[in-house]
Amino acid sequence: MAASPQETNPVRPGARAPVVVAIDGPSGTGKSSTSKAVAAKLGLRYLDTGAQYRAITWWMLTHGVDVNDAAAVAEAAGRPAIVSTTDPAAPGITADGEDASGPIRTQEVTAAVSAVSAVPAVRSRITELQRSIAASAPEGMVVEGRDIGTTVLPNADLKIFLTASPEARAERRGGELKAKNGQADLAATQEALLKRDRADSSRAVSPLLKADDAVEVDTTELTLEQVIECVVTLIVEKQRA
């Protein structure tokens, strides 16, 4: 059966209509894993906005900027060039041409990123970058973060807000740490995660918040495959609507 006009993608005839999907939520709810897999399945681009905030934080830490001095962070906010790769099969990021994909996942960056991302000059610069990247993907894009549905792309075709219990999220992050370091302190992992949630939810500019028109998906009792399936179904339904 021929695709309906709404389902036909003018950029890739026969493919589905382009769609912009915003996926937000706190740490460990499955945003990155779900977004990457969904984008790969549906032929969409993928943007990890957390990686951008991590990359600018990493650049500041390695260039002598005091990340707890908001004025110094604001002054440096425009300096590094942050470039993201949007292929869901090979996402990557550079800061001033240096590959930041590995260093942005260190504990040092994780502990500093909420303070840097709360600075308005950092947010306005990164938000502008995110909008221009999303606008340059005619096939559509899955964009994941904290404020995509509320601030960055308020006109996204579909908004999803992922949640999960703190215990489930700590266990997932703990699993990653154990695979990386051979050990993980679950209580400390949960505490650090909740501390970052509090900072991200209470900042003055563009806090972590569910958009009024977002679909909330509690992933606590779902496998990653079930979450991916659920999001794919929501997108396909949207494309048919």
Ligand SMILES: Nc1ncnc2c1ncn2[C@@H]1O[C@H](COP(=O)(O)OP(=O)(O)O)[C@@H](O)[C@H]1O
């Ligand atoms: N529904 C799920 N059930 C179990 N593990 C999950 C689920 N979703 C994600 N994970 C795992 O939890 C960890 C954190 O997921 P991630 O996608 O990085 O979350 P976020 O981007 O929201 O911080 C990853 O190791 C991932 O494989």
Ligand SMILES: Nc1ccn([C@@H]2O[C@H](COP(=O)(O)OP(=O)(O)O)[C@@H](O)[C@H]2O)c(=O)n1
């Ligand atoms: N859209 C976004 C995305 C991330 N962030 C910030 O960047 C940090 C790292 O985001 P992340 O998505 O890599 O974090 P994880 O959920 O992967 O641990 C968050 O804790 C926020 O401080 C943000 O402020 N706005």
